[in-house]
Amino acid sequence: MTTALMRVRNLDKRFDTIHACRNVSFELHQGEVLGVVGESGSGKTTLLRCLSGEMLPSAGTVEYDVRMRGLTDIAALSEPERRLLRRTDWGIVHQNPRDGLRMNISAGGNVGERLMAVGARHYGEIRGEAVDWLERVELDQDRIDDAPSTFSGGMQQRLQIARNLVSKPRLVFMDEPTGGLDVSVQARLLDLLRGLVRDLHIAAIVVTHDLAVVRLLADRLMVMRRGEVVESGLTDQVLDDPQHAYTQLLVSSVLQP
Amino acid sequence: MTVATNHNGGTESGYNFAYLDEQTKRMIRRCLLKAVAIPGYQVPFGSREMPLAYGWGTGGIQVTASIIGPDDVLKVIDQGADDTTNAVSIRHFFQRTADVATTEETEDATIIQTRHRVPETAMKEGQILVYQVPQPEPLRQLEPRETECRKIHGYAEYGLMHVKLYEDIARFGHIATSYSYPVLVNGRYVMSPTPIPKFDNPKMDSFPALQLFGAGREKRIYAVPPYTTVKSLDFDDHPFSVQKWDQACALCGAEDSFLDEVILDDRGRKMFVCSDSNYCEQRQAAGYSNPAAAADIAAYQLALQGEADA
Numbered sequence: 001m002t003t004a005l006m007r008v009r010n011l012d013k014r015f016d017t018i019h020a021c022r023n024v025s026f027e028l029h030q031g032e033v034l035g036v037v038g039e040s041g042s043g044k045t046t047l048l049r050c051l052s053g054e055m056l057p058s059a060g061t062v063e064y065d066v067r068m069r070g071l072t073d074i075a076a077l078s079e080p081e082r083r084l085l086r087r088t089d090w091g092i093v094h095q096n097p098r099d100g101l102r103m104n105i106s107a108g109g110n111v112g113e114r115l116m117a118v119g120a121r122h123y124g125e126i127r128g129e130a131v132d133w134l135e136r137v138e139l140d141q142d143r144i145d146d147a148p149s150t151f152s153g154g155m156q157q158r159l160q161i162a163r164n165l166v167s168k169p170r171l172v173f174m175d176e177p178t179g180g181l182d183v184s185v186q187a188r189l190l191d192l193l194r195g196l197v198r199d200l201h202i203a204a205i206v207v208t209h210d211l212a213v214v215r216l217l218a219d220r221l222m223v224m225r226r227g228e229v230v231e232s233g234l235t236d237q238v239l240d241d242p243q244h245a246y247t248q249l250l251v252s253s254v255l256q257p
Numbered sequence: 258m259t260v261a262t263n264h265n266g267g268t269e270s271g272y273n274f275a276y277l278d279e280q281t282k283r284m285i286r287r288c289l290l291k292a293v294a295i296p297g298y299q300v301p302f303g304s305r306e307m308p309l310a311y312g313w314g315t316g317g318i319q320v321t322a323s324i325i326g327p328d329d330v331l332k333v334i335d336q337g338a339d340d341t342t343n344a345v346s347i348r349h350f351f352q353r354t355a356d357v358a359t360t361e362e363t364e365d366a367t368i369i370q371t372r373h374r375v376p377e378t379a380m381k382e383g384q385i386l387v388y389q390v391p392q393p394e395p396l397r398q399l400e401p402r403e404t405e406c407r408k409i410h411g412y413a414e415y416g417l418m419h420v421k422l423y424e425d426i427a428r429f430g431h432i433a434t435s436y437s438y439p440v441l442v443n444g445r446y447v448m449s450p451t452p453i454p455k456f457d458n459p460k461m462d463s464f465p466a467l468q469l470f471g472a473g474r475e476k477r478i479y480a481v482p483p484y485t486t487v488k489s490l491d492f493d494d495h496p497f498s499v500q501k502w503d504q505a506c507a508l509c510g511a512e513d514s515f516l517d518e519v520i521l522d523d524r525g526r527k528m529f530v531c532s533d534s535n536y537c538e539q540r541q542a543a544g545y546s547n548p549a550a551a552a553d554i555a556a557y558q559l560a561l562q563g564e565a566d567a
Contacts, residue, residue, distance in 0.1 A: 080412040080414075083408075109423050112420065113416060116420060121419070121493050122492060123426055123492040123493075123494050124494050
């Protein structure tokens with residue numbers, strides 16, 4: 001049995017009177033994709049922000065297998081260490097690409113930023129890597145010098161993925177990666193994500209309210225309601241044979257075309 | 258009306274020596290000490306309202322006013338020249354409020370307040386160069402959040418600065434930033450030497466004089482102590498380089514100075530002259546000239562004559 005990449009124990013997050021996450025515990029291993037589903041306001045995004053170090057939990061621990069150090073409580077890391085982790089070993093794909101991209105910097109500059117942040121100082125090599133990554137996320141190389149503000153929503157989302165994966169992270173956090181995209185673009189993006197995650201053996205935590213997304217991407221699934229994990233297990237198992245009443249409601253609410 | 262001499266020696270009555278009150282000067286001096294102790298770090302200070310608009314050198318004037326004494330000799334440069342509006346009015350300001358001696362000679366000055374240029378004549382130990390800074394934050398165009406900028410400086414996460422240079426090369430094929438070119442000071446802080454041309458960047462490295470920077474509107478002071486390393490950022494395959502001209506100064510024939518382009522007429526004639534007027538005049542006085550540009554100078558003088566007559 002290998003050690004976990006991330007281990008969460010009894011995570012609790014309160015905002016004043018609101019109890020956003022209650023007693024969440026799980027383990028995530030290298031290359032594993034964990035889906036988190038639930039209705040809006042169920043604490044999914046808060047959970048993700050606590051995991052990615054953007055917020056600190058009110059109680060409980062989030063441990064991550066920091067390179068050369070082993071499982072470490074991320075709250076015990078210093079702020080520069082957490083920031084370093086966030087821009088090298090982790091990737092964060094925001095729901096709105098505007099939050100994750102620099103809109104007035106060219107696509108190549110966006111992809112190259114993480115490389116330059118860890119000390120790449122050879123323009124030709126940075127550019128080569130950017131071209132390579134644009135190709136991998138199926139963006140036209142001719143658009144490398146265009147600002148993301150001239151891109152379509154789907155292209156911006158793919159660029160955001162390239163920008164995150166260029167540093168070869170071991171864990172990627174995704175908050176509604178397909179939100180706001182039309183169905184056919186969603187399908188292509190999911191297909192691309194699935195391929196990249198499998199090829200690069202990246203672990204991912206995907207927060208979404210879209211069951212189709214987790215069905216395609218996630219190995220395991222957690223269902224959240226009012227800040228609590230009400231059911232968890234293998235994705236197909238949970239979706240095909242939901243045990244908890246809320247999960248049953250969620251699964252039966254999906255429109256069948 | 259008689260102009261009374263105040264007790265500190267200024268010729269203008271009703272003002273303290275060098276305009277600012279002593280407590281303000283004290284506050285600014287404390288910030289200057291901190292700035293010198295941490296080369297390149299931007300120290301916030303309580304910038305005061307000055308009797309001229311932001312953008313006209315209020316930061317530099319406050320720094321100069323805080324360090325100037327009755328025995329100092331002041332030189333003021335605006336765009337390299339001693340005789341442009343900003344230079345003349347700031348020099349006049351200190352003549353009136355501090356009654357100090359002023360000069361146009363770089364060698365004779367103890368304090369030089371400058372906008373846009375480092376003098377061509379080498380400065381020496383004991384002199385102080387005060388820069389007027391419009392935008393102290395090198396990251397401003399890339400990161401609009403001030404809180405985030407402070408963290409980037411604090412943790413020395415300067416990858417973003419290279420994104421700006423990357424953008425230049427992607428767009429223009431070379432690093433097209435020609436002024437406010439970012440530098441790494443003492444191997445730690447990235448600093449904007451605004452707004453001097455990058456031509457002057459190499460001069461700042463191991464500079465024998467003290468360099469002080471004041472930004473009035475942005476309320477920041479920073480400094481580079483004498484003999485500190487100042488390295489211009491670049492890429493391995495696109496190294497830092499300075500502007501070059503394929504001709505010499507039309508007036509003094511200098512080939513090693515920063516040249517300004519002067520338009521002579523509306524038919525495209527132009528000439529290049531030293532931006533540092535003091536350096537150019539010294540060379541002309543020493544007998545240097547540029548015979549190749551004699552025709553241009555004649556045309557220029559004719560044009561000036563025409564303007565005067567009209």
